[in-house]
Amino acid sequence: MEIIKEIDEYLKNNMSQKRYIHSVGVMNKAxxxxxxHNIDEEKAMVVGLAHDIAKELNxxxxxxxxxxxxxxxxxxxxxxxxxxxxxxxxxxxxxxxxFTKDMQNAIEYHTLGHVNMDKLAKIVYIxxxxxxxRKGKDLKYLNELAQKDxxxxxxxxxxxxIVINIKRHKLIHPQSILTRNNLLSK
Ligand SMILES: [Fe+2]
Ligand SMILES: [Fe+2]
Numbered sequence: 197m198e199i200i201k202e203i204d205e206y207l208k209n210n211m212s213q214k215r216y217i218h219s220v221g222v223m224n225k226a227x228x229x230x231x232x233h234n235i236d237e238e239k240a241m242v243v244g245l246a247h248d249i250a251k252e253l254n255x256x257x258x259x260x261x262x263x264x265x266x267x268x269x270x271x272x273x274x275x276x277x278x279x280x281x282x283x284x285x286x287x288x289x290x291x292x293x294x295f296t297k298d299m300q301n302a303i304e305y306h307t308l309g310h311v312n313m314d315k316l317a318k319i320v321y322i323x324x325x326x327x328x329x330r331k332g333k334d335l336k337y338l339n340e341l342a343q344k345d346x347x348x349x350x351x352x353x354x355x356x357x358i359v360i361n362i363k364r365h366k367l368i369h370p371q372s373i374l375t376r377n378n379l380l381s382k
Contacts, residue, residue, distance in 0.1 A: 197238065199242055199293055200223075200238075200241060200242055200245060202293070203242065203245050203246050203249075203293065204220075204245065206249075206292075207219055207245070207246075207249065210252075211248075211251075211252055212252065215248060215251060215252060217329055218248065218327065218329055219244075219245050219246075219247070219248055220245065221327030221328050221329040221330075222244040222245065222247055222248075222320070222323045222324050222327045223241045223242075223244040223245035224241075224244075224327065224328070225244065225322075225323035225326060225327040225328065226240040226241055226243065226244030226319050226320055226323040227240055227241045227244070229319045229322065229323060229342060229343075229346075230316075230319055232343050233315055233319065233346060235315050235316055235319070236316075239299065239316065240316060240319055240320070240323075242293075242295075242299070243295075243299050243302045243303060243316065243320050244319075244320055244323050244324075246285065246289050246293070246295075246303065247282075247285065247302070247303050247306050247320055247324060248281065248285065248324075249285045249288055249289060249303075250280075250281040250282075250284040250285035250288055251278075251281045251285070253281065253284065255277055258277045258280055258281075258284065259277075261280075261284045261287070261288075262280070262284075265283075265284070265287045267280065267283050267284065267287070272367050272369050272370075273369075275367065276367070279307055279308065279369065281307065282303055282304045282305065282306050282307035282308070283304050283307075285303045285304075286300040286301070286303040286304040287300070289303055298314060298316055298317075299316070301313075301314070301317055302314075302316045302317040302319075302320040302321075303320070305317045305320075305321060306320050306321045306324050308369050308371040308372050308375070309321060309350070309354060309371060309372050309375030309376070310371065310375055311374055311375055311378040313350075313375070315346065318346040318347070318349075318350055319346065321350060321353070322338075322342050322346065322349050322350065322353065325338070325353050326338045326339055326342060326349075334352075334356075338352065338353070347379050347382060350375075350379055351376065351379045351380065354372055354375060354376040354379070355376070357372065358372060358373070358376070
């Protein structure tokens with residue numbers, strides 16, 4: 197649990213209080229879901245806690261990390277640099293905390309989803325959206341669904357996000373569509 201303390205300390209000192217509280221909420225929710233779905237609880241907690249480690253970077257810092265890590269940026273990401281906080285966070289956690297590949301993937305995939313998500317990645321994606329500090333009318337339903345079926349919960353969350361983006365006339369990243377199609381074909 198030493199690593200949890202280390203990440204906790206870093207986030208507490210480098211993030212807004214709001215984001216820190218959210219991160220702890222995701223850690224706790226990821227633990228609960230990991231237990232329910234039989235994956236390593238501590239791993240899920242560590243990734244849940246760290247998932248937004250790059251979320252509060254400014255544009256200059258994001259651009260520095262893109263250079264440093266040679267990150268591929270597509271057209272949509274270029275217009276919404278914030279979308280890169282998953283990819284950048286994964287690299288930061290690799291270098292800073294020796295995250296394994298599956299842990300890096302879970303961080304990377306929590307922003308847009310991905311067709312190759314394992315249970316850990318799904319749990320982090322879901323925990324991010326349903327942790328106890330979130331507000332919204334579907335949360336009780338989603339919490340129950342997430343106990344039973346990670347794929348159905350993912351599908352529900354992707355549908356919701358896509359619909360919101362359509363209503364707001366925002367871009368939809370194709371990776372979210374691919375993730376949704378992949379879940380539907382199961
Ligand atoms: Fe995030
Ligand atoms: Fe988050």
